[in-house]
Amino acid sequence: MRTVQVELGDRSYPIYIGPSLLPETGSYLEKHGLTKKSTHLIVTDEQVAARHLDTLKQSLESQGYTAVVSIVKSGETSKSLAVYEEVMTTAIQGGLDRSSAVLALGGGVVGDLAGFVAATYMRGVKFVQIPTTILAHDSSVGGKVAVNHRLAKNMIGAFHQPELVLYDMDTLQTLPAREVSAGLAEMVKHGLIRDAEFAGWCRDHASELLSLDREALAYGLERGCSIKANVVSADEREGGLRAILNLGHTIGHAIEAVGGYGEFLHGEAISIGMAGSAMLAVKLGRDASIYPETVSMLKALKLPVVLPEHLPTDELIAAMKHDKKFTEGTMVFIVPDRIGEVSIVKDIPEALVREVIEELRRKEPEHV
Amino acid sequence: MRTVQVELGDRSYPIYIGPSLLPETGSYLEKHGLTKKSTHLIVTDEQVAARHLDTLKQSLESQGYTAVVSIVKSGETSKSLAVYEEVMTTAIQGGLDRSSAVLALGGGVVGDLAGFVAATYMRGVKFVQIPTTILAHDSSVGGKVAVNHRLAKNMIGAFHQPELVLYDMDTLQTLPAREVSAGLAEMVKHGLIRDAEFAGWCRDHASELLSLDREALAYGLERGCSIKANVVSADEREGGLRAILNLGHTIGHAIEAVGGYGEFLHGEAISIGMAGSAMLAVKLGRDASIYPETVSMLKALKLPVVLPEHLPTDELIAAMKHDKKFTEGTMVFIVPDRIGEVSIVKDIPEALVREVIEELRRKEPEHV
The missing domain is CATH 3.40.50.1970 (Rossmann fold)
Structure with missing residues (x-):
C-alpha cells in the first residue's frame, strides 16, 4: 500500500x-x-x-x-x-x-x-x-x-x-474506457503544471494506464496526488499558487456549462481546455512546441483536443465571465511556460481568447 | 462611538x-x-x-x-x-x-x-x-x-x-416593541451566562432599554457583544465552552420548530427556554432562587416565560432530538449554576425534560 x-x-x-x-x-x-x-x-x-x-x-x-x-x-x-x-x-x-x-x-x-x-x-x-x-x-x-x-x-x-x-x-x-481517459486528464495535468518528467511518464505508459495496469495506476495516482498535495499545502485556500491547478479549467468549465453538464465528462472538457491553454501560450510568445507536445500527450491518453462545432463562441465567452477565475473585471488563464511549468496570467484580452476558441474548433493541425 | x-x-x-x-x-x-x-x-x-x-x-x-x-x-x-x-x-x-x-x-x-x-x-x-x-x-x-x-x-x-x-x-x-424585547432576551442571556452584574443591570435599566434610550442601549450592546466575543475568542468552532451561549436554545429552538418559524420571535422562544433551563437547574439541585430570579429578569424586559398550551410535549421532545446539541445519543442542556454562571450538562434524562416542559406550560408560579 x-x-x-x-x-x-x-x-x-x-x-x-x-x-x-x-x-x-x-x-x-x-x-x-x-x-x-x-x-x-x-x-x-x-x-x-x-x-x-x-x-x-x-x-x-x-x-x-x-x-x-x-x-x-x-x-x-x-x-x-x-x-x-x-x-x-x-x-x-x-x-x-x-x-x-x-x-x-x-x-x-x-x-x-x-x-x-x-x-x-x-x-x-x-x-x-x-x-x-x-x-x-x-x-x-x-x-x-x-x-x-x-x-x-x-x-x-x-x-x-x-x-x-x-x-x-x-x-x-x-471503469468504462471513456471514464478512464477522462480521469487520466487530471493525472497528466499534474505533470504538465509541475513535473515534466511525470507528464512524459504518463505519455510513455499510456497503454498500461488505459488498460488499468495496477502497478502503473498506483504509481500514477500516488504521483498525481503528491503533486497536488504539495500545491495545496502551500496554498490551501487558493490565495495564489493553488490556481495553477486550474490549467485547462477556464475553457473546460465553459465547455461543460454550454454543452450542458451531461455532454462532456469533466476530464474531456479540461483536456480540450489544456489544448487551448497550450495554444494560448504559443500565441503569447512561449515556445511553439508547447502546443503539439501537449496535444500529443493528451491524444496518447485517448483524450479529445478539438472543440466541437456546436458550442457557440459567444456562449463560451459568456460562461467564462461567470467563472470564479474571472476577478475584478479581468480574464485570468493558467498558461504553460513550458511542459511542467505554468504561470497565472491576468488581463488576457478577450479577442485573443476568441481566437483560441475559433482555432480549437478546426480539425487538429497537420503537424500534431 | x-x-x-x-x-x-x-x-x-x-x-x-x-x-x-x-x-x-x-x-x-x-x-x-x-x-x-x-x-x-x-x-x-x-x-x-x-x-x-x-x-x-x-x-x-x-x-x-x-x-x-x-x-x-x-x-x-x-x-x-x-x-x-x-x-x-x-x-x-x-x-x-x-x-x-x-x-x-x-x-x-x-x-x-x-x-x-x-x-x-x-x-x-x-x-x-x-x-x-x-x-x-x-x-x-x-x-x-x-x-x-x-x-x-x-x-x-x-x-x-x-x-x-x-x-x-x-x-x-x-423597531416595534415586540422586537425590542426579543432582542433584549439575548442581551440579558449574556449576563445570565457570564456576568451576574450585567444581568442585574439589564433588569434595573429595563425601562430605559425598552424605551430605546441611546446611552443605555449603547452600553448594553457593547457589554453583550463583549461577553459573547470573549466566549467566541476562546472557542471559535464550539469545541466546548462556546456551547454556553446556547442557554435557553434547546427548548427555544424546539418551540420555534413546532410553532412554525413565524409564530414566535427567536428572542421570545429562548426567553421561555431560559425560564425552562432555570427550572431544570432547580430540579437538578441548584439553588431554588435561580428560577424566580431568572423569570423576574425576563419579565422586566417584557418577555414571555410560559409555554403556550398548543405546543404538544411529544413534538417538542422530537424537535429537541433534531437539535445540534443532541450528540451521540444524549440530551445536552446549558444549566445555570447561579445567575451569571452556567454549566454544559450532558445526559439529562428525557423524563426530566418532559417534566420541565409540562410545568412551563402552567401559569407562572405564585412566588414570581
Missing part, C-alpha cells in the same frame, strides 16, 4: 492507495477515531451503489458502525442544490449529529456533493472520501467541495478537508 | 457601535480595504429596505462602490434553501467575484442568510454585517451563519467571520 500525506497543519490527512481497502473501511474509521455512538451517512450514486455499497456497509457493520445511505443519480446533474437538500434530509432523518461523518463513496460528483454536505451539515462534520474513479484522485486532495448553480459550475461550495481518503484500486477495474 | 474587537487571530474584526454609522458605510468599507473594482451584494429584507436601503446605497455610491441588491421577505421563512438559491442567482448575475463582499443589512435572519451566502459563494467571499435589530448584536458576533431545513432550524450552515460589523444605533429607533 502507498500513503500520500497531505500536509495542512491540524487539517492534515492521509490518502491510502492500494488494493482491497474498501472491505477494511470500518477498521480505518476506527483507526482514525470516528465514534461508533453516532450514526454516519454514506453518499453514493446508483452505479457505484450497485457495485460497492454492500461491501462498504458490511465493513462498517462488522466494526460496529451504523450508517444511513443516500443514493443519488449518477452524473453531474446530482451536484445541484435540490439533491443537496435531499441528502441533508436523509442526514437529519437519520439522526446524524456533530460527531457523525459523511462518507463519499464514488467519483468526483459524489465527493463534491457529499463534501459540501459535510462542510455545512450542522456547520461542519467529519468527511471521509472513498473515491471509485481515477478522476477523483484530483478532487480527493485539497478539500474543494461544491455543488453547481444552474448558471455556473462549482459556484456554491466550501473548503472542507477529509479525515482520510481510502483509494481502493480494485474499485477502478470496472 | 464604541468599538468591540472580536479577537480571532487572523479572522479578528471590529464591531463599531454608534449613531450615524450607516451613511458612512462606504468610508468604512474603504478603511477595511474592500475593492472598488468588483461588484458587491447587499442582502436585506422588505421592511429594512424601505427604511434604510437608500441610505446604504448612497453611501456606497458616494465612495465609488457598486453593488447589486437582493431583497428577501421579512421573517424567518427567508432562511430557506430556496431563498438562499435566489440570492446566489442575484450574486452570479450581478457578476460578483472572489474579491466581492456580501453586505447584510438587517436583523438576524438577513445576517444568517447573507452570511451563509458569503461563506459559500465561490467557496467563500468577504462578509460585512450591518445589523438593524437589537437581537442581531448576538448573531453579529462569532460568525455562525445558517439557513433552516424544514425539519430543523440552523441545520445547514458554516462558520464565517465578517470583516467588520457596523452597528448604527439610529436604525434601532424604529
Whole structure:
C-alpha cells in the first residue's frame, strides 16, 4: 500500500492507495477515531451503489458502525442544490449529529456533493472520501467541495478537508474506457503544471494506464496526488499558487456549462481546455512546441483536443465571465511556460481568447 | 462611538457601535480595504429596505462602490434553501467575484442568510454585517451563519467571520416593541451566562432599554457583544465552552420548530427556554432562587416565560432530538449554576425534560 500525506497543519490527512481497502473501511474509521455512538451517512450514486455499497456497509457493520445511505443519480446533474437538500434530509432523518461523518463513496460528483454536505451539515462534520474513479484522485486532495448553480459550475461550495481518503484500486477495474481517459486528464495535468518528467511518464505508459495496469495506476495516482498535495499545502485556500491547478479549467468549465453538464465528462472538457491553454501560450510568445507536445500527450491518453462545432463562441465567452477565475473585471488563464511549468496570467484580452476558441474548433493541425 | 474587537487571530474584526454609522458605510468599507473594482451584494429584507436601503446605497455610491441588491421577505421563512438559491442567482448575475463582499443589512435572519451566502459563494467571499435589530448584536458576533431545513432550524450552515460589523444605533429607533424585547432576551442571556452584574443591570435599566434610550442601549450592546466575543475568542468552532451561549436554545429552538418559524420571535422562544433551563437547574439541585430570579429578569424586559398550551410535549421532545446539541445519543442542556454562571450538562434524562416542559406550560408560579 502507498500513503500520500497531505500536509495542512491540524487539517492534515492521509490518502491510502492500494488494493482491497474498501472491505477494511470500518477498521480505518476506527483507526482514525470516528465514534461508533453516532450514526454516519454514506453518499453514493446508483452505479457505484450497485457495485460497492454492500461491501462498504458490511465493513462498517462488522466494526460496529451504523450508517444511513443516500443514493443519488449518477452524473453531474446530482451536484445541484435540490439533491443537496435531499441528502441533508436523509442526514437529519437519520439522526446524524456533530460527531457523525459523511462518507463519499464514488467519483468526483459524489465527493463534491457529499463534501459540501459535510462542510455545512450542522456547520461542519467529519468527511471521509472513498473515491471509485481515477478522476477523483484530483478532487480527493485539497478539500474543494461544491455543488453547481444552474448558471455556473462549482459556484456554491466550501473548503472542507477529509479525515482520510481510502483509494481502493480494485474499485477502478470496472471503469468504462471513456471514464478512464477522462480521469487520466487530471493525472497528466499534474505533470504538465509541475513535473515534466511525470507528464512524459504518463505519455510513455499510456497503454498500461488505459488498460488499468495496477502497478502503473498506483504509481500514477500516488504521483498525481503528491503533486497536488504539495500545491495545496502551500496554498490551501487558493490565495495564489493553488490556481495553477486550474490549467485547462477556464475553457473546460465553459465547455461543460454550454454543452450542458451531461455532454462532456469533466476530464474531456479540461483536456480540450489544456489544448487551448497550450495554444494560448504559443500565441503569447512561449515556445511553439508547447502546443503539439501537449496535444500529443493528451491524444496518447485517448483524450479529445478539438472543440466541437456546436458550442457557440459567444456562449463560451459568456460562461467564462461567470467563472470564479474571472476577478475584478479581468480574464485570468493558467498558461504553460513550458511542459511542467505554468504561470497565472491576468488581463488576457478577450479577442485573443476568441481566437483560441475559433482555432480549437478546426480539425487538429497537420503537424500534431 | 464604541468599538468591540472580536479577537480571532487572523479572522479578528471590529464591531463599531454608534449613531450615524450607516451613511458612512462606504468610508468604512474603504478603511477595511474592500475593492472598488468588483461588484458587491447587499442582502436585506422588505421592511429594512424601505427604511434604510437608500441610505446604504448612497453611501456606497458616494465612495465609488457598486453593488447589486437582493431583497428577501421579512421573517424567518427567508432562511430557506430556496431563498438562499435566489440570492446566489442575484450574486452570479450581478457578476460578483472572489474579491466581492456580501453586505447584510438587517436583523438576524438577513445576517444568517447573507452570511451563509458569503461563506459559500465561490467557496467563500468577504462578509460585512450591518445589523438593524437589537437581537442581531448576538448573531453579529462569532460568525455562525445558517439557513433552516424544514425539519430543523440552523441545520445547514458554516462558520464565517465578517470583516467588520457596523452597528448604527439610529436604525434601532424604529423597531416595534415586540422586537425590542426579543432582542433584549439575548442581551440579558449574556449576563445570565457570564456576568451576574450585567444581568442585574439589564433588569434595573429595563425601562430605559425598552424605551430605546441611546446611552443605555449603547452600553448594553457593547457589554453583550463583549461577553459573547470573549466566549467566541476562546472557542471559535464550539469545541466546548462556546456551547454556553446556547442557554435557553434547546427548548427555544424546539418551540420555534413546532410553532412554525413565524409564530414566535427567536428572542421570545429562548426567553421561555431560559425560564425552562432555570427550572431544570432547580430540579437538578441548584439553588431554588435561580428560577424566580431568572423569570423576574425576563419579565422586566417584557418577555414571555410560559409555554403556550398548543405546543404538544411529544413534538417538542422530537424537535429537541433534531437539535445540534443532541450528540451521540444524549440530551445536552446549558444549566445555570447561579445567575451569571452556567454549566454544559450532558445526559439529562428525557423524563426530566418532559417534566420541565409540562410545568412551563402552567401559569407562572405564585412566588414570581
